[in-house]
Amino acid sequence: MSTRNWGSIGFWATLYQTKQPSLESPFKLEPLTEKSIYIWSEIGAPKHSGIVNGQWNWFPNPEALAGFLRFVELPMYFSIWLVREEWDPEPNRFRRAEELLSLAEISDQCRFKFDIPDMKDLIYQLDALFDLPDDQIRSGLKDVAKDFNKHWSDTATWHFKLLILDTAPDVGKEIFKRMINSEGRLEMSEKDWMRLCSRVSEDQTAQAEFKEVLAENAWF
Numbered sequence: 001m002s003t004r005n006w007g008s009i010g011f012w013a014t015l016y017q018t019k020q021p022s023l024e025s026p027f028k029l030e031p032l033t034e035k036s037i038y039i040w041s042e043i044g045a046p047k048h049s050g051i052v053n054g055q056w057n058w059f060p061n062p063e064a065l066a067g068f069l070r071f072v073e074l075p076m077y078f079s080i081w082l083v084r085e086e087w088d089p090e091p092n093r094f095r096r097a098e099e100l101l102s103l104a105e106i107s108d109q110c111r112f113k114f115d116i117p118d119m120k121d122l123i124y125q126l127d128a129l130f131d132l133p134d135d136q137i138r139s140g141l142k143d144v145a146k147d148f149n150k151h152w153s154d155t156a157t158w159h160f161k162l163l164i165l166d167t168a169p170d171v172g173k174e175i176f177k178r179m180i181n182s183e184g185r186l187e188m189s190e191k192d193w194m195r196l197c198s199r200v201s202e203d204q205t206a207q208a209e210f211k212e213v214l215a216e217n218a219w220f
Contacts (some may be wrong), residue, residue: 005066007130009096016094022070025057027064032210033199035061037138037143037164038171041073042219043080044159052159055213056171063130069144070126075100076150077160078119080220082112118151121167134212137167168210172197175217186213 005011023041036058044052059065076096084100085091087107095103101119105112122144126140129140144168145162152160172194179185186193198208 003029004064006063007127008067009071009156012071012155012168016072019194020092021076023055023073025058025059025068027059028057030060031204032058032168032200032207033060035139036201037062037065037166038166038168039065039165039197040161040174041087041102042159042161042163043077046157047159050063053219054161055218055220058214062134062141066126066129066137066141069121069141069162074119074122074126074148077148081115081152081158081160082110086110099104115151118147122148138164168200169194169197171214172210175213178217 021122023043038056038058040054040056042052042054044050059068075095078100079088079091082104084104087109088095088100088103097119101116105116106112110122120196125140125144125147129137141164143203145164149161152158154161163174165174176190176193188196196206198207200210201207
């Protein structure tokens with residue numbers, strides 16, 4: 001893990017040389033540990049469709065999630081919001097956020113340039129997090145999510161939303177709360193579910209079951 005340069009565009013560009021970037025974490029097959037961090041990513045098409053998709057992802061440490069947001073997830077959201085295919089001659093090319101936003105700014109075809117300063121501010125916030133202690137990165141990531149949601153959740157058109165949680169029990173509480181609100185159900189009591197969540201980093205069976213529940217609680 002320590003040899004990965006999470007704050008380098010080269011690392012992420014190499015990672016996506018052979019596959020299309022998506023909101024799916026590229027580290028889902030790696031084991032969950034006490035350093036792992038979790039994110040719920042939500043996207044809803046323009047209001048008239050009423051369709052909202054969401055999924056749980058996890059990353060080996062906070063710096064990895066900062067890199068994913070900085071180089072993959074936020075640029076993907078920005079590409080959708082700025083209708084990238086209208087002004088980028090290579091709309092599927094893996095671009096650094098600065099390059100993406102610069103192209104949008106100079107294009108006569110980009111209709112939503114007024115949102116670019118807020119997009120740049122989020123990128124600056126993420127850049128400031130790399131190499132900080134883990135607890136400060138976690139706090140900063142939650143600030144980024146809060147600012148992102150303030151601008152792009154529940155808008156008159158697209159809906160984008162992020163939720164960042166520190167531990168498996170935090171995720172467990174969120175899932176149980178959602179199931180109560182949606183009249184869903186787990187195959188165990190709340191007490192047993194939370195006990196399982198508390199064992200995720202030390203019990204491989206609990207970890208496998210936990211990951212399975214997270215996958216089942218995606219919205220598609």
